């Protein structure tokens with residue numbers, strides 16, 4: 001079969017892009033059609049996503065992409081827009097870093113204890129899980145007038161096609177899905193007062209999601225019909241689909257604003273030990289489970305760099321590479337770093353509180369962040385291994401963090417395992433590959449991964465030295 005072209009809309013917390021992937025039997029090429037910023041806006045009500053600006057970016061991107069055989073959409077998880085009975089959007093979607101969920105989990109746990117919630121949904125505790133957001137919004141006029149709830153990629157797909165659906169991999173981050181049945185957790189929703197009728201019917205990666213509306217074709221200057229294909233609409237589901245693993249014994253780290261570090265499993269792990277270690281069981285392609293930990297990721301550095309007035313990143317990283325290693329580390333899994341603002345002093349405070357030297361210069365703070373991330377990567381992979389009994393002999397790093405050599409090198413050292421870094425655009429590639437599969441161009445997941453491994457530039461980092469210094473640093477942070 002002749003190669004085909006697919007547009008991948010991939011929205012991240014700091015920017016969106018529309019990429020065009022060309023896929024054939026031995027071909028996987030990705031080109032950028034358009035890139036645009038995603039700037040959250042603080043209104044008097046709180047932190048909001050500028051979703052119309054994002055949609056405008058998507059339309060610009062589709063125009064730049066030209067003729068494609070299909071379009072797929074992925075974005076960050078958990079957030080949503082509410083629509084009224086006419087299908088009109090009710091207000092700007094709330095940002096998951098908004099403070100409205102503070103103290104909300106405790107209220108939920110008063111009705112359904114945390115242990116029971118974990119056993120039923122497999123989801124880690126994160127204050128921003130959709131369930132907690134909906135609980136925080138319980139008394140709002142907006143929720144009272146809402147008839148539909150659409151997760152961010154589903155909202156954009158609705159605007160493009162006029163059809164509503166709820167994509168399953170992303171729905172699994174709401175904390176309202178049972179990972180065993182892969183359907184809604186009806187009993188739980190009822191006990192917690194969540195109206196599941198707000199969610200349109202579930203659809204799965206590969207399912208058709210409609211065709212571009214006539215005015216969308218007009219505005220993007222394309223000739224129809226152009227189908228929209230459901231992909232793993234949670235960006236992490238798409239990214240893991242494009243991990244270029246050639247065997248079974250691999251761990252992955254999806255890097256970007258977050259680091260998502262863990263394993264791909266066939267079944268969820270719902271034990272109490274797993275809950276205590278705060279591992280999540282998110283759904284992936286073909287019934288797989290993403291067993292992972294959320295680590296604050298390059299957000300820590302992005303927020304420092306923002307505070308410092310955007311100095312040159314290359315110079316900063318070069319200076320950080322010269323700083324003595326592992327002088328002080330922070331717990332990069334700590335939700336205390338979730339909110340925006342004052343990041344350098346929050347990091348300094350955390351070092352002071354744990355009795356470690358306080359990093360002063362920008363280079364020292366940057367090194368502290370990267371050491372802390374590498375250490376959190378190590379801890380997540382070690383814990384995932386011990387909680388599942390699964391062997392790991394290679395760590396795949398995908399996403400934007402693969403461009404950060406120091407982070408990749410430190411992660412290899414910390415884990416004591418080889419790291420294979422790449423591709424940087426894993427989410428877009430996974431998005432494209434699922435569309436290609438739905439159009440009969442690639443086979444199963446192993447074939448998709450093999451195609452990535454054969455076509456994309458990858459870089460290998462061998463671990464240096466032993467892991468004693470990392471284990472000592474780990475001890476400074478205490479358990480989990």
Ligand code: LFR
Nearest residue numbers: 075076077078235236258294
């Ligand atoms: C990464 C990601 C994570 C999710 C976080 C919030 O972009 O999708 O997987 O936990 O954003 O939605």
